[in-house]
Amino acid sequence: MDANWMKLEFPSESVNVQFARTTVAIFASQLDFTLEEIEEIKVAVSEAVSNSVIHGYSASHGNVIMKVKYTPTQFTVSVEDFGRGISDIVQAQESGYTTIPEERMGIGLYFIQEYMDEVSLHSEVGKGTKIVMVKTVKPIQG
Amino acid sequence: MYCSEIVGQALVITLEGEFDLHTAPPFKEHIDTQLHGKPEIINLIFIMSKLTFIDSSGLGVILGRYRIIQERGGQLIFAAPSPQVKRILELSGMQKISKFSNSAREALELI
Ligand SMILES: Nc1ncnc2c1ncn2[C@@H]1O[C@H](COP(=O)(O)OP(=O)(O)OP(=O)(O)O)[C@@H](O)[C@H]1O
Ligand SMILES: [Mg+2]
Numbered sequence: 001m002d003a004n005w006m007k008l009e010f011p012s013e014s015v016n017v018q019f020a021r022t023t024v025a026i027f028a029s030q031l032d033f034t035l036e037e038i039e040e041i042k043v044a045v046s047e048a049v050s051n052s053v054i055h056g057y058s059a060s061h062g063n064v065i066m067k068v069k070y071t072p073t074q075f076t077v078s079v080e081d082f083g084r085g086i087s088d089i090v091q092a093q094e095s096g097y098t099t100i101p102e103e104r105m106g107i108g109l110y111f112i113q114e115y116m117d118e119v120s121l122h123s124e125v126g127k128g129t130k131i132v133m134v135k136t137v138k139p140i141q142g
Numbered sequence: 143m144y145c146s147e148i149v150g151q152a153l154v155i156t157l158e159g160e161f162d163l164h165t166a167p168p169f170k171e172h173i174d175t176q177l178h179g180k181p182e183i184i185n186l187i188f189i190m191s192k193l194t195f196i197d198s199s200g201l202g203v204i205l206g207r208y209r210i211i212q213e214r215g216g217q218l219i220f221a222a223p224s225p226q227v228k229r230i231l232e233l234s235g236m237q238k239i240s241k242f243s244n245s246a247r248e249a250l251e252l253i
Binding site (some may be wrong): 014015017018036039042043046047050053054103104105107108110111114 | 160162163164195197198199201202203205206225226230233234235
């Protein structure tokens with residue numbers, strides 16, 4: 001198949017972090033990704049969904065929408081929440097920056113940047129956050 | 143999943159499966175309970191051969207526990223991580239404050 005997509009919506013429960021990354025990994029296995037690349041996608045999805053659960057909705061609850069699609073050249077995952085939003089997007093993406101320093105390292109967004117090829121973060125305070133992560137599909141060798 | 147045993151001045155924790163936002167909190171409780179009231183434990187050894195996945199939530203718990211043993215002058219050792227786990231540990235900057243070993247026995251020899 002040249003192109004495909006799927007969409008998933010689930011409540012911001014911590015058990016759904018594993019569900020989300022595993023589901024994306026299975027979907028990604030329709031392409032010829034290496035096991036290492038699949039692991040990288042899993043980490044990125046885990047970080048993005050965790051952020052929606054922890055920061056987006058913090059004490060409250062809401063839904064997370066995840067859209068996944070691929071073309072012959074790109075595998076794209078977007079994770080969207082309708083929670084608190086981020087006031088300073090540049091600062092949020094600095095490695096080591098976190099608003100919960102007592103228990104977090106502030107490295108989730110950094111991992112996403114390291115493991116995916118293109119990342120864009122969109123957010124509005126009080127409205128929500130959407131992160132779009134792209135992994136390049138490499139042509140089959142030989 | 144995890145289990146732990148005290149060997150001399152070290153708490154040896156064997157990790158199994160996946161550590162993320164959902165599974166990290168009970169793991170944190172477990173280690174804190176072990177460390178609480180036992181100031182003689184100064185080293186933490188994580189046996190990682192059966193750890194299949196970890197992300198920033200799991201790493202945050204490990205760093206937080208490291209801060210406790212750091213105050214006690216102890217060391218942090220990661221034994222037998224898979225290549226993927228080793229890579230994320232390195233990316234997190236944690237290799238600067240820890241040592242890697244190939245096995246549990248080698249880890250005990252390092253301290
Ligand atoms: N979906 C979101 N909604 C609201 N704020 C967010 C969201 N995602 C990230 N942030 C903000 O950006 C900061 C940095 O995110 P990042 O994932 O890098 O670190 P962290 O989640 O705080 O810690 P770690 O990922 O290491 O557990 C967060 O502390 C939070 O303030
Ligand atoms: Mg995070």
